Amino acid sequence: MTSRGSVFHSPASLFCLTACLLAPSPAYPAERSTFFESVDVHVVNVEVYVTDRDGKRVPGLSREDFEISEDGKPVKISNFYAIDAAMPATPAASPALSAPAPPAAAPAAAPVIPAAIPPEQRLYLTLFVDARSLTAPTRNRLLPALKSFLAGRLRPEDRLLLVRYDGSVRLLGPTSDPAALAAALDETAKESSHGTAAAAERRRLLAEINQATAQNEDESPNRLTFVIEQAREIYQSIRAYSQNGEAEVRATLGALGQLVDSLAGLPGRKAVLVVSGGLSQQPGQDLFRIWQSKFARFALRIGATNLDSSHQDTARLFDRLVEHANANRITFYTLAAPEDLSGRSAEMAGFDHDRVPGGTAAEGLNRSQPLQNLAAGTGGLSAVNSLGPLLDRMRGDLEAYYSLGYVPAHRRDGKNHPLEVKVRDRAWTVRTRAAYRERTAAESTAGRTLSALLLGEATNPFGVAVSIEGESKDPQGQYQVTLEVKLPMAKLVLLPRGDAHEGQMRIFVGARDTEGRVSEIQEVTVPIKVPNDQVLAVMSQNLATRVSLLLRPGEHRLAVGVRDELGNADSITTRTYKVGGSGDAGVRPGTQ
Numbered sequence: 001m002t003s004r005g006s007v008f009h010s011p012a013s014l015f016c017l018t019a020c021l022l023a024p025s026p027a028y029p030a031e032r033s034t035f036f037e038s039v040d041v042h043v044v045n046v047e048v049y050v051t052d053r054d055g056k057r058v059p060g061l062s063r064e065d066f067e068i069s070e071d072g073k074p075v076k077i078s079n080f081y082a083i084d085a086a087m088p089a090t091p092a093a094s095p096a097l098s099a100p101a102p103p104a105a106a107p108a109a110a111p112v113i114p115a116a117i118p119p120e121q122r123l124y125l126t127l128f129v130d131a132r133s134l135t136a137p138t139r140n141r142l143l144p145a146l147k148s149f150l151a152g153r154l155r156p157e158d159r160l161l162l163v164r165y166d167g168s169v170r171l172l173g174p175t176s177d178p179a180a181l182a183a184a185l186d187e188t189a190k191e192s193s194h195g196t197a198a199a200a201e202r203r204r205l206l207a208e209i210n211q212a213t214a215q216n217e218d219e220s221p222n223r224l225t226f227v228i229e230q231a232r233e234i235y236q237s238i239r240a241y242s243q244n245g246e247a248e249v250r251a252t253l254g255a256l257g258q259l260v261d262s263l264a265g266l267p268g269r270k271a272v273l274v275v276s277g278g279l280s281q282q283p284g285q286d287l288f289r290i291w292q293s294k295f296a297r298f299a300l301r302i303g304a305t306n307l308d309s310s311h312q313d314t315a316r317l318f319d320r321l322v323e324h325a326n327a328n329r330i331t332f333y334t335l336a337a338p339e340d341l342s343g344r345s346a347e348m349a350g351f352d353h354d355r356v357p358g359g360t361a362a363e364g365l366n367r368s369q370p371l372q373n374l375a376a377g378t379g380g381l382s383a384v385n386s387l388g389p390l391l392d393r394m395r396g397d398l399e400a401y402y403s404l405g406y407v408p409a410h411r412r413d414g415k416n417h418p419l420e421v422k423v424r425d426r427a428w429t430v431r432t433r434a435a436y437r438e439r440t441a442a443e444s445t446a447g448r449t450l451s452a453l454l455l456g457e458a459t460n461p462f463g464v465a466v467s468i469e470g471e472s473k474d475p476q477g478q479y480q481v482t483l484e485v486k487l488p489m490a491k492l493v494l495l496p497r498g499d500a501h502e503g504q505m506r507i508f509v510g511a512r513d514t515e516g517r518v519s520e521i522q523e524v525t526v527p528i529k530v531p532n533d534q535v536l537a538v539m540s541q542n543l544a545t546r547v548s549l550l551l552r553p554g555e556h557r558l559a560v561g562v563r564d565e566l567g568n569a570d571s572i573t574t575r576t577y578k579v580g581g582s583g584d585a586g587v588r589p590g591t592q
Contacts, residue, residue, distance in 0.1 A: 042412070043079055044070075044438075045120060045329060047269055047379060048402045048421050049431045057400045058428055059084050067422045068404050070436070079405025081121055122268035123158045123398060124174065127181065128259065129188060131166040132248060133277030136193040138337050142275060142387050143185050149391045150178040154398070161454075164188055165255045171262075171516035174455060195277045198248075205241060205287055208234050209294060231295040232302050238287045245283025249314045252279060253321055260321070262454050262518060264328040264439070264447030271331050271380070271398065275387075278338040278367025281315050285366055318370045322377035323416050327437035328447065331380040333394050335387050336368035379433035414440045442563065445570040446508050446521045449561030452572045453512040456557060462491040462571035466560050469546065471579060479551050479579045483509070485560055486544045493567035494530060501535050503528040508561035509547050513554055521561075522549070553580035 046068065050058040063080040127146065131139065150160065161173035162181045172184050212230050256274070263270045292299065299305065325332060368384045375382035381397070383390035404421065416437045421430050439447070452458040469482040485507055494501035505528065510521040526545050530538050549558070555578045563570040 043405045043407055044436055045079065045269070045403050045405045046419060046421065046432055046436070047329075047331065048404055049379070049397055049400075050402065050423055051429045051431075053427060055429075057084075057396060058423075059400065061402060061423070063404075065424045066402070066404055068406060069420045069422075070406070070408065070417050072418070072420075075406040075409070077404050078407050079403070081118075081403040081405075082401075083117075083121070083403075084400045117155070117157055119267040121403060123155070124161065124263060124266055124268060124270045125154070125158060125398070126161040126163060126259065126263065126270070126272045128163045128165065128256065128272055128274045129185075130252060130274065130276035130279075131164055131188070131191065132194045132252060133198070133279065134193055134275070134337065135195040135199055135277060138195070138277065139193055139275075140189050142335075142337060143189055145387050145391060146275070147182040147185055149395070150181050152395060154178065163255075163259055165252065166191070166194065167251065168517055169255050169258060171454070171512075171518065198245075199277075201241060202287070205234070205237055206290070208237070209287075209290055212294070228298050228301060231291075231298045235291060235295070235302055235304055238284055238291055241287065242284030245280060246314060249279050249283060250317060252276075253314070253317045257321055257324055258518065258520065260324050260328055260330055261447060261521070262450045263330055265444070265449070265451030266455070269329055269331070269403070271333060271394070272325075273394065274332060274334045274371065274374075276334070276336060276371060278336040279314075279318075279370050280366045281318065281370045282313050282366060315370070318374055319377075322374060323435070323437045325374075325378045326416075326433050326435050327439045327443070330378065331397075331433065332374045332378045333380045333390065333397075334371035334375045334382040335390055336371045336382070336384045337387070338367050338385075377434045379431060408438065412438045412440055414438060414443070441565075441568060442506060442523070445506065445561045445563040445572075446523065448570065448572050449508040449559050450510055450518070450521050452559040452561070452574045453510055453518055453557055456574060458559065458572035458574050460571050460573045461569070462487045462562055462564075464560060464562050464571050464573045466558065466573055466575055468577055473580070474550075477553070479553065480548050481551055481577070481579060482546055482548045483558070483560065484544055484546055485562065486542045487562060487571070489541050489543050490539045491571075492528065492543070492564050494528065494535065495566060496532065499532055501530045501532060504565040505543075506563045506565065507545065507547055508559075508563070509549060510559050511549055511551055511556045512559075513552070513556050519549070522547075551579045554578070555581075 048066070050061065052058055059082075061082065063077050066077060066080075068075055068077060127150070129139070134142075154160070156176060159174035159176060160178060160181055161171060161175075162184050163172075164170040164184075172181065175181065212227075212234060256272075259272065263272075288304075292304065295302075295304075368382075372382040372384075374380075381390060381393050408417075414437065416435050418435045419433060421432050423430055448458075464485060464487045467484045467486070469484050471479045471481045473479050492503050492505060494503040505526050507524045507526060508521050509524070510519050512518045524545075524547055528543070547560075555576060557574060557576050559572065559574045561570055561572045
């Protein structure tokens with residue numbers, strides 16, 4: 001990542017704070033008991049898609065047509081919203097918010113159509129192009145359909161983002177202009193593709209297995225030694241291929257997880273279309289099994305087992321990504337577009353990979369099934385190689401859906417809660433996300449901080465101010481940039497504990513460069529302790545603390561989030577800074 005590195009908290013900042021509080025003030029009675037509880041009411045919104053026996057959308061349903069359960073227990077639908085491309089969106093308000101009925105003598109009122117889609121229903125559509133796994137011919141074959149989709153029936157209020165992943169995340173947007181993304185896709189077509197090199201390596205290994213000769217009963221010992229050594233070398237090459245493949249899958253899932261984090265703090269519903277050459281749950285599985293089918297007699301001597309491919313199993317990583325997406329109201333749509341996996345050529349005509357258990361057909365499934373599970377677990381759709389039909393069905397989801405909202409009976413616990421939605425007519429098919437994981441309060445603030453990097457806007461009720469104290473260059477050419485984060489003490493909640501008032505805040509810091517690369521959000525915990533006899537004086541002062549980021553040269557957008565743990569509230573601000581240059585490139589304070 002361009003914007004990366006550790007965050008350093010300077011404990012001297014708290015020392016300076018207490019040193020400034022030496023002026024006497026009226027003592028606060030330490031024996032007074034204080035009862036304090038923050039209330040956290042949040043609504044879980046679940047998108048639901050209903051189709052009939054023929055797969056056609058079912059319009060015109062109401063709140064009463066649905067039942068929703070969390071953890072197997074029915075919950076009350078507090079918010080209901082229905083949208084259909086054929087008509088303006090008309091939300092059905094909860095009973096507590098409904099307007100009084102008109103007098104009986106008055107004519108029937110026309111339906112109330114909102115002037116704009118409410119923020120919680122705005123669509124953020126992200127196209128994630130996995131250049132690490134796509135071959136160049138496959139990628140370029142898909143681009144026209146993607147550009148046509150972006151230029152289609154998206155609403156003016158929708159926001160579009162393009163993420164190109166080539167080992168690092170490059171982001172364009174958000175924008176409401178499909179032409180800007182189409183132009184960026186044209187540029188993508190000119191770039192090299194790592195997927196082509198990976199496919200060539202796989203074909204090379206298949207060729208080596210095919211050309212190698214297994215031992216015959218009448219072969220000499222010298223010949224046997226040669227064959228075993230040949231089998232060993234191929235086996236070691238497959239192991240390296242498998243380990244590299246696992247590293248690639250982990251990195252790609254990490255990038256998708258970072259994307260989820262970036263979208264987490266945005267209001268509304270978020271859809272991510274992943275276009276990939278396929279992500280294997282067990283990279284190299286087919287090569288291990290093809291090798292076993294030919295060199296099984298030498299497996300013990302070489303140390304090979306049938307469990308080799310399971311050492312690089314990434315299934316749990318996919319499960320975690322599903323849970324993470326469900327915690328942030330993100331739906332995945334996935335296309336697996338692997339190239340011809342067989343690697344067949346004239347010199348390999350005598351070797352039929354599809355007849356080998358776990359051969360080419362299994363590898364195709366191995367690459368596509370995890371992406372299918374990712375889509376199904378988040379309520380989305382998936383396809384293998386068939387982009388056009390997937391885009392048509394995806395457009396249908398974006399243009400016609402129901403949103404059911406409910407208030408959980410429990411506090412935010414960070415746990416996964418299975419969901420089930422039923423409709424009145426049991427013959428209809430309901431599709432929705434499989435579960436909902438509630439984000440912790442800290443996750444929510446981190447998500448909003450990362451979203452501030454994405455949008456450049458933030459809500460700053462605490463009046464947080466960020467200044468640059470300085471920077472220093474390391475031998476690698478990167479800069480440690482020190483930030484001072486300041487906010488009024490009066491904005492924080494402090495509670496009496498013994499002879500002092502105590503509180504705690506967390507600071508979240510991240511950066512994004514001009515190429516769209518985004519750092520991970522770093523977190524610092526800052527304990528606050530003020531003697532009782534200094535509390536009144538403190539309330540008129542500012543709390544200042546320092547954090548540091550390790551950044552490469554160039555202009556960056558910085559985002560700082562401050563969370564008051566006791567007050568259960570947060571505040572986000574952003575600014576820009578040119579690292580290794582003249583300094584500030586302008587200040588962008590959050591909304592006061």
